[in-house]
Amino acid sequence: MLAKKMETALVNQVHEEMYSFYLYLAMAEYAAAEGLPGLQHWMRNQALEEFSHAVKFMNYIAEKGGKSELKALQAPPKAWKSAKQVFEEALKHEGHITECINNLVDLAYTLKDHATVNFLNWFVGEQVEEEAAAKAVIDMINLTGNAPGGMFMIDRELAARPAAPNPYNPTPAA
Ligand SMILES: [Fe+2]
Ligand SMILES: [Fe+2]
Incomplete structure (x- = not known):
């Protein structure tokens, strides 16, 4: 069983991941409108990854006897100034x-909930990758300058x- 406080916090994270899904989907639409099919593809796959994160949280909550209540999603922005700004916003969001x-990890430690700490550790590592991925594209854009x-x-x-x-x-199985 999850402590009520832990369950509520994990359900909130389902919402955060679903908003991430929505944000990257909006970025994919922006890319399509700008004639950047590669960026659209990248962002659609990023959105799918975020959806899989939401599913991972929902699965864990259910496994521990809890339940995820889905909340209304806020509309994401519709437009950005450039592809670079898209990735700057993505990096900020990942931060x-x-x-x-x-x-969440702090709360799990406070509650001595080691199973949840263990579950969350995957996300700790994933976030390092998420931030690095966005930063790598910003670096690439900076390298080409306005060439x-x-x-x-x-x-x-x-x-x-x-x-x-x-997701x-x-x-x-391979
Ligand atoms: Fe995520
Ligand atoms: Fe992410």
Whole structure:
């Protein structure tokens, strides 16, 4: 069983992950409108990853005898100034999510809930990757500066991101 306080905090994180899903989906739509199919592909797969994070939290809550209540999602922004700004916002958002995960770990320690600490550890590692991924694209954009064709090259790079696995079955047998 989860302590009520822990359950509420984990259910809030389901909402944070679902908002992340929605935010990246909006960024994918922006990319499509800007004629950046690689960025659209990257963001759609990022959105799917966020959905899989929400599912991971829901599964854990259910496993511990709790229940996830889904809340209304706030509308994400519709437009950004540039692809670079998209990734700057993504990095900022991931920083916020890292803070959320850290707060959850703090709470789990306070409650001496070692199972939840163990569950959350995966997300601690994942957040390092999430922040690094956004920063890597910002670095790439900075490297090309405003060179002609720079964004075209980067878009091709973003198109090479592997497709996200099925969120309901993230580790299918090979
Ligand atoms: Fe996430
Ligand atoms: Fe994320």
